[in-house]
Amino acid sequence: MKHYLSIKNIDSLPDWVSEARELKENPRAHKSLGEGKTICLLFFNNSLRTRLSTQKAAMNLGMEVMVMNFGSEGWQLEFEDEVIMDQGKSEHIKEAAKVVSQFCDIVAIRAFASLTDKEKDEAEVVLNGFKKYASITVVNMESSVAHPLQALADAITLEEQNTKTKPKVVLSWAPHPKALPHAVANSFVEMIQLQNADFVITHPKGYELNPEITKGIQIEYDQQRACENADFIYVKNWSSYSDYGKVLNQDSDWMMTQNKLGEAKFMHCLPVRRNVVVEDAVLDGEQSLVVEQANNRTYAAQIVLKKILDEIC
Ligand code: CP
Numbered sequence: 001m002k003h004y005l006s007i008k009n010i011d012s013l014p015d016w017v018s019e020a021r022e023l024k025e026n027p028r029a030h031k032s033l034g035e036g037k038t039i040c041l042l043f044f045n046n047s048l049r050t051r052l053s054t055q056k057a058a059m060n061l062g063m064e065v066m067v068m069n070f071g072s073e074g075w076q077l078e079f080e081d082e083v084i085m086d087q088g089k090s091e092h093i094k095e096a097a098k099v100v101s102q103f104c105d106i107v108a109i110r111a112f113a114s115l116t117d118k119e120k121d122e123a124e125v126v127l128n129g130f131k132k133y134a135s136i137t138v139v140n141m142e143s144s145v146a147h148p149l150q151a152l153a154d155a156i157t158l159e160e161q162n163t164k165t166k167p168k169v170v171l172s173w174a175p176h177p178k179a180l181p182h183a184v185a186n187s188f189v190e191m192i193q194l195q196n197a198d199f200v201i202t203h204p205k206g207y208e209l210n211p212e213i214t215k216g217i218q219i220e221y222d223q224q225r226a227c228e229n230a231d232f233i234y235v236k237n238w239s240s241y242s243d244y245g246k247v248l249n250q251d252s253d254w255m256m257t258q259n260k261l262g263e264a265k266f267m268h269c270l271p272v273r274r275n276v277v278v279e280d281a282v283l284d285g286e287q288s289l290v291v292e293q294a295n296n297r298t299y300a301a302q303i304v305l306k307k308i309l310d311e312i313c
Helices: 013-025 049-060 095-101 116-124 123-133 148-161 183-192 221-228 289-310
Strands: 039-045 065-068 106-110 138-141 168-173 199-204 232-236 265-267
Touching: 013 289, 039 049, 039 095, 049 065, 049 148, 049 289, 065 265, 095 106, 095 123, 095 148, 106 123, 106 289, 123 138, 123 221, 138 148, 148 183, 148 232, 148 265, 148 289, 168 183, 168 221, 199 221, 265 289
Parallel strands: 039 065, 039 106, 106 138, 168 199, 168 232, 232 265
Antiparallel strands: none
């Protein structure tokens, strides 16, 4: 594995989940593996969990960590080729990626979707720009269309909590005042398709995800019906994909409640808006897995970094 950009870069999800759980038992077991190696975390957008868990994972492996809030501290980057740079952008990705490659062995990048230009977002210009011009390994810490570190942490959490051969897993849209990207939902869908699960997606009409990602998956527009007899309900807002980046619906009836949750475990990637996306009773109840999901972000990042270090060391 040269880069970790998508859940598709995992050769065997069960093996990775199992190895991540072993790391969780003894996080410092490979504390010499990353000695003399440096990871640079570049954030074009805000973060709490991704930043701290990836840093913690690298430290557990003995790596040095450099973090830069590129969006607010870096020069504005140009990604177009053969452009006359006489406007606001000061530095080209060609130089930036090569320069970063001199300072570290792995570069991890967070760069969200703009939600204004579908074609540009799907081209993953930031992530692919670094992939093209950097000479080191690139890790996706949430890009325009994917959040594979979150999906791997979710796979670990599901494995820890599941008691059934084929659990019913529901991905439910929920309302939100702002337009949010599709990355978490996309990667969750890709991850769950690698599991033995009875999987249903529920959302209002107009919120269909990229049909290439959801091909063959059951979509139920009645949220109550979708949630019946569920074992796990993963709640997430995303903006419209067909009417790209638009908020079409803020109907509070789609908020996750204890009544709809039933006996299911509640999952969300965080951050979450209380009493908009999900009611307090769910988040504060014993069926909520959100804090454990966040905890598992460390071991998801750690197994990814360990696999990379095993190759480059
Ligand atoms: N779930 C997640 O990626 O959290 P942060 O945005 O805080 O990193």
